[in-house]
Amino acid sequence: MSSFIDLVKTRRSVRTFDGNGVSPEVLEDLKIFAKEITNPYGAKSIRFEFLDREKNDLSSPVLSGEKCYVSAVCSKEDHVEEAYGYSFQKLLMKAHELGLGTVWIGGTMPRDKFETASDLAEGEFMPCMSPLGVTAKKMAIKETLMRKGVKADTRLKFEELFYVRDFSTPMNEQYAKENGLFDDLEAVRFAPSAVNKQPWRIVVDGKKAHFYEKHDKGFLTPDYDLQKIDLGIALYNFETQMTTELRDPVLTVEDPQISTPDDVDYIATYTI
Numbered sequence: 395m396s397s398f399i400d401l402v403k404t405r406r407s408v409r410t411f412d413g414n415g416v417s418p419e420v421l422e423d424l425k426i427f428a429k430e431i432t433n434p435y436g437a438k439s440i441r442f443e444f445l446d447r448e449k450n451d452l453s454s455p456v457l458s459g460e461k462c463y464v465s466a467v468c469s470k471e472d473h474v475e476e477a478y479g480y481s482f483q484k485l486l487m488k489a490h491e492l493g494l495g496t497v498w499i500g501g502t503m504p505r506d507k508f509e510t511a512s513d514l515a516e517g518e519f520m521p522c523m524s525p526l527g528v529t530a531k532k533m534a535i536k537e538t539l540m541r542k543g544v545k546a547d548t549r550l551k552f553e554e555l556f557y558v559r560d561f562s563t564p565m566n567e568q569y570a571k572e573n574g575l576f577d578d579l580e581a582v583r584f585a586p587s588a589v590n591k592q593p594w595r596i597v598v599d600g601k602k603a604h605f606y607e608k609h610d611k612g613f614l615t616p617d618y619d620l621q622k623i624d625l626g627i628a629l630y631n632f633e634t635q636m637t638t639e640l641r642d643p644v645l646t647v648e649d650p651q652i653s654t655p656d657d658v659d660y661i662a663t664y665t666i
């Protein structure tokens with residue numbers, strides 16, 4: 395079995411599939427796994443819907459060769475976006491471990507159709523879905539272009555994402571290695587994010603890792619902030635890497651009142 399950090403580094407968004415769909419056994423494993431997913435916020439409204447391309451008459455302009463999807467639905471509750479990102483990432487990393495390709499889709503889909511297929515009740519919304527399938531040997535041209543367009547193969551440097559004590563001291567890789575944090579922070583750096591904006595910022599202060607969101611324009615909807623979902627994904631990757639190192643990170647929401655740059659807001663803290 396691969397280690398978690400290997401899974402993080404071998405994952406990429408997959409938009410071109412082999413056209414054969416997912417075996418019923420693997421799909422069943424995922425459905426069982428999905429039912430058991432919890433999150434550190436205790437958010438209760440998150441549920442997953444497994445959908446069929448043919449039966450539900452679904453497609454997406456950025457995808458080809460996919461036969462099924464999973465959507466994630468939730469309702470308004472405290473910290474639901476972070477909890478949603480955490481929970482859906484847990485499911486998509488499991489799919490990757492089972493050998494499937496996935497991609498978070500929050501924009502490029504016929505939203506009405508996916509919402510109808512997901513059976514939204516009053517007050518529910520469906521920020522994202524993902525196709526599930528076996529990765530095609532060759533990327534469709536539109537996938538190659540999409541990856542170029544968002545520079546999907548690049549990530550910001552350690553010094554641009556991570557800090558020591560406050561935002562005036564960027565952290566370098568050497569500091570992270572000397573303090574046993576390198577793989578945990580790499581697990582965040584390699585996470586997927588909407589338009590590859592990488593809005594996660596972390597300030598490490600002793601035993602605390604404070605997570606912040608750096609806002610970009612265009613990600614707020616009336617129901618949710620898509621970049622807060624990105625933060626939830628980062629929380630999941632960080633916590634899971636720590637846990638595989640037999641550490642016991644505990645999540646709290648208690649703003650340390652560190653002075654922040656413009657457009658940067660506090661999200662949560664792991665005591666590590």
Ligand SMILES: Cc1cc2nc3c(=O)[nH]c(=O)nc-3n(C[C@H](O)[C@H](O)[C@H](O)COP(=O)(O)O)c2cc1C
Binds near residue numbers: 501588
């Ligand atoms: C919350 C979220 C929403 C996303 N929405 C879309 C989308 O609508 N369409 C799309 O093609 N990719 C979407 N992506 C995928 C990102 O573009 C991708 O993660 C990023 O470019 C980095 O590439 P990688 O996942 O291959 O590392 C989304 C990712 C996240 C986390």
